[in-house]
Amino acid sequence: MRWGFLLNIVGLLLVCIGLTMLLPLGWALYYQDESRLPLIVSLAATVAAGGLMYGLTRNQDYSGAISHREGMAITALGWLATCIFGALPFYFGGVFPSPIDCLFESFSGFTTTGASVFTDVEIVPKGLLFWRSLTHWLGGMGIIVLSLAILPFLGIGGMQLYKAEVPGPVVDKLRPRIKDTAIILWQVYILFSAAETALLMLGGMDLFEALCHTFGTMATGGFSTKNASIAYYASAYIDGVITLFMVIAGINFTLHFQLLRGRPLIMWRDPEFRFYLGLFLGFSLIISLSVYRTAYDSLGGSLQYAAFQVASILTTTGYATADYELWPPLAQCILVLCMFIGGCAGSTGGGIKCMRLLLLIKQAYQELFRLIHPRAVIRLKLGEQVVSPEVMSSIWGFFLLWLGLFFISVFVVAATGVDVLTSFSSVLACIGNIGPGLGGVGPTDNYALIPPLAKGVLMLCMLLGRLEIFAVIILLVPEFYRK
Amino acid sequence: MRIVIVGAGEVGFHIAQRLVLEKKEVVVIDKDETAIARLMERLDVQTMQGSGASPKILLAAGIREAQILLAVTDNDEANLIACIFANLLAPKLQKIVRLRNEDYHEYQDALAKDILDVSLVANPDYEVIQTLLRLIETPDVEEISDFAGGQIRLVRKKLADASPLNGLQLLNLPRIFQDTRIVIGAIIRNEQLIIPKGDDRLQGGDNLYFVCEKNDLRKIIGLFGEKIHPVKNILIVGGGKIGYRLAQTLDRLHYHTKVVEKDPVRSGYLSTRLHRTIVLQGDGTDVELLEQENIRSMDMVIAMTGDEELNILSCLLAKRLGAPKTVVRINKFAYMSLVKTIGIDYIVSTRMAAVNSILRFIRQGKIISTVAIAGEEAEVLEAVAQDNSAIVGAPLKKLKFPKAAIILCIIRGEEVIIPTGESIIQPRDHLVIMATRATILQVEESLRVKINRKNSLSLPGLPKVTWERS
Numbered sequence: 001m002r003w004g005f006l007l008n009i010v011g012l013l014l015v016c017i018g019l020t021m022l023l024p025l026g027w028a029l030y031y032q033d034e035s036r037l038p039l040i041v042s043l044a045a046t047v048a049a050g051g052l053m054y055g056l057t058r059n060q061d062y063s064g065a066i067s068h069r070e071g072m073a074i075t076a077l078g079w080l081a082t083c084i085f086g087a088l089p090f091y092f093g094g095v096f097p098s099p100i101d102c103l104f105e106s107f108s109g110f111t112t113t114g115a116s117v118f119t120d121v122e123i124v125p126k127g128l129l130f131w132r133s134l135t136h137w138l139g140g141m142g143i144i145v146l147s148l149a150i151l152p153f154l155g156i157g158g159m160q161l162y163k164a165e166v167p168g169p170v171v172d173k174l175r176p177r178i179k180d181t182a183i184i185l186w187q188v189y190i191l192f193s194a195a196e197t198a199l200l201m202l203g204g205m206d207l208f209e210a211l212c213h214t215f216g217t218m219a220t221g222g223f224s225t226k227n228a229s230i231a232y233y234a235s236a237y238i239d240g241v242i243t244l245f246m247v248i249a250g251i252n253f254t255l256h257f258q259l260l261r262g263r264p265l266i267m268w269r270d271p272e273f274r275f276y277l278g279l280f281l282g283f284s285l286i287i288s289l290s291v292y293r294t295a296y297d298s299l300g301g302s303l304q305y306a307a308f309q310v311a312s313i314l315t316t317t318g319y320a321t322a323d324y325e326l327w328p329p330l331a332q333c334i335l336v337l338c339m340f341i342g343g344c345a346g347s348t349g350g351g352i353k354c355m356r357l358l359l360l361i362k363q364a365y366q367e368l369f370r371l372i373h374p375r376a377v378i379r380l381k382l383g384e385q386v387v388s389p390e391v392m393s394s395i396w397g398f399f400l401l402w403l404g405l406f407f408i409s410v411f412v413v414a415a416t417g418v419d420v421l422t423s424f425s426s427v428l429a430c431i432g433n434i435g436p437g438l439g440g441v442g443p444t445d446n447y448a449l450i451p452p453l454a455k456g457v458l459m460l461c462m463l464l465g466r467l468e469i470f471a472v473i474i475l476l477v478p479e480f481y482r483k
Numbered sequence: 484m485r486i487v488i489v490g491a492g493e494v495g496f497h498i499a500q501r502l503v504l505e506k507k508e509v510v511v512i513d514k515d516e517t518a519i520a521r522l523m524e525r526l527d528v529q530t531m532q533g534s535g536a537s538p539k540i541l542l543a544a545g546i547r548e549a550q551i552l553l554a555v556t557d558n559d560e561a562n563l564i565a566c567i568f569a570n571l572l573a574p575k576l577q578k579i580v581r582l583r584n585e586d587y588h589e590y591q592d593a594l595a596k597d598i599l600d601v602s603l604v605a606n607p608d609y610e611v612i613q614t615l616l617r618l619i620e621t622p623d624v625e626e627i628s629d630f631a632g633g634q635i636r637l638v639r640k641k642l643a644d645a646s647p648l649n650g651l652q653l654l655n656l657p658r659i660f661q662d663t664r665i666v667i668g669a670i671i672r673n674e675q676l677i678i679p680k681g682d683d684r685l686q687g688g689d690n691l692y693f694v695c696e697k698n699d700l701r702k703i704i705g706l707f708g709e710k711i712h713p714v715k716n717i718l719i720v721g722g723g724k725i726g727y728r729l730a731q732t733l734d735r736l737h738y739h740t741k742v743v744e745k746d747p748v749r750s751g752y753l754s755t756r757l758h759r760t761i762v763l764q765g766d767g768t769d770v771e772l773l774e775q776e777n778i779r780s781m782d783m784v785i786a787m788t789g790d791e792e793l794n795i796l797s798c799l800l801a802k803r804l805g806a807p808k809t810v811v812r813i814n815k816f817a818y819m820s821l822v823k824t825i826g827i828d829y830i831v832s833t834r835m836a837a838v839n840s841i842l843r844f845i846r847q848g849k850i851i852s853t854v855a856i857a858g859e860e861a862e863v864l865e866a867v868a869q870d871n872s873a874i875v876g877a878p879l880k881k882l883k884f885p886k887a888a889i890i891l892c893i894i895r896g897e898e899v900i901i902p903t904g905e906s907i908i909q910p911r912d913h914l915v916i917m918a919t920r921a922t923i924l925q926v927e928e929s930l931r932v933k934i935n936r937k938n939s940l941s942l943p944g945l946p947k948v949t950w951e952r953s
Contacts (some may be wrong), residue, residue, distance in 0.1 A: 177527055180508070
């Protein structure tokens, strides 16, 4: 393990992150608000810290590719550093009483969770609001994928970094070179973001709000610039646009690329895509029927609110147009199930991911099939592709670790005195990168009242969820540091 | 440029590794899942699991967008079929096929031109034999390669502590060598590659890479303070495909050759086909046999069996029994650095030869020939200066050339010029350039930019370089 090398790359990453603060600074200057100075100070501090880290470790030996474990360490440390320095604008802006709240907001932003500690966002300076939404957008496609696209030297061994950040059990390379793959992913991401921004502006939002909500949607984040979230707009058009783009953001971006290349069949035939779309449509329908006449009078209205909420929770975005805690129990249960599932592999969504769930279901069925045909030769397949036993065992490993960490976190949060429903759902909402949960952290509440220790645990959960456990947890294993 | 490689074995891996460094888009196809996983882990390439002979896989690998297909699996037939389908799917593609079976050798040209439309048939056995012949001709150096059609030789020579050159400053070289021209392009000292400057001193134990004229080589070795040991008696261990071809060539050149072959049937075959060569039936590690055949009086022992561990053992044994020079044929690249340290004098590798000849082909159009030195850390290239090249018309010292690259010599017609800072390159000169791996791209890239400029804008006083297709 070459620690100097690791710090060098993380330093460079911080410089990039620092420079992205120029964007909110632009808005702060435009609106002439009080976030100008905090943003300038944060930008300078982040760039200086990154530059210092880079400068001090410059003369290290960088020959040789990035190894597997170095890739994971760079990703985990890079994210940690980014989330910590991303909290500086909130800290210098003085919007929170305690530093832990600043960190919480930053972690929640970069990991695209969207859990907020702001009790009133509408009084927050525009520059800070924009930064808050921008952290979503950067974290959504991933800061590592971004640096792979723009930094020239990460090509060799870049695959290790890419694997550590991109969600899903198996990762695809779209082009022979990792850099080109990363560029394509960001291009697709930017294209969809531009389209959504334009559509939202047609619906009456100004550019600032359209951009902030686009960042929240495409990254499946969930930060809004309004206290009432999307419900503020009370517009079927805006609900529709955001529902559509949430669903899009939950699909594997590799498939979007194929679609844009004029190969829609590849997307249509993808088993995970079908499973995901089936879940979305099925759950929307069941919930519509469940809330029809119990919560809403018109069938159209029930469908609108149900589809929005399913998309929001299934893709782990966390926007709200309705208080689903007032819905019938069946609807609530389905939403909780959605919190576990999450988006597709290779999307910006969190959760366990459709692909893993689909494969686990298939394997369960395979065991039954084997009982009926004891001598059958069976290969687990996804579409026509055989899934290797190694991939299956890594999925099992992930699933068990996920559940284990989930329960441990619930216990710790509960130990701080938070009630059962709130501890359960807040951990679920954070490890799944969703945002709103049930009880004390429901769609109309926020995380301000959670005790500081619990906030720390939830922040860790967010990072675990975003980097899919392994890259973070491996840093805690002693074996990792052995030579 | 996209290059599709069929076969992720040693040859495929090493070609892919070099191409990635040169910023090419590489897609590698192989059946073997572990080979693919290893490649994916270590190189920035796209991989595809499946048979390269399958049109479906070739299409999935993007054969239609590719410029070059390399069929380099260990299976000749699979390579040929991959080329057939490549022809069908992407007729304009350049194809390079690796063939190992001797039976195909005769039909190489017909295969290449008439049947498959293949651009190059890599037959590394031939090149290995050429390398061996050069070594046999001049055994007192570590490595030799040819440039300018054999006029110029690139030589690696280890400097003995007792050599009169030990401690000499490079700028004083002409005093010793007088009118014999020599350029030291690189020094390997403690496994570090150094591109030397005039005030650097030579040290005992250095490995020197130098270029000189073919005819001067013996004289130069004399000036290194060493006796020349002409090779006359050669023992070849292993009478397989390549051992047989080597024996056949040596037979024709009137060397005293003995071949040791284990298999009685093969020995019979060898003795009917070889006329002057003595064929011995036995094991290359059989001490009794080696002593009986007076191994001490052999000038060189060449172990050519397909089993590299056996080759190494035979040579170690021969060395212990008094053989002065030993050559080992090796396939695993990982063994190469190891073998030198245990006292074996030379290594040849058909796989390495295949890698080199294929890379040379890919660069064609820019560079005539290349040789990788110091474990691929640097390369020596041969290229032609065009009429309006950037390097033409000004003294070398005024040129902007990467620091880690040097022009070793200029070949003008029959004349060979070892350049000084004052030398001026003329159009049509052949140049031999040495560049470290990091600067190869810089050298090539800066040249490529100038090619484009030739078509777009031409400013007076802005010289240009292009490389010529050989």
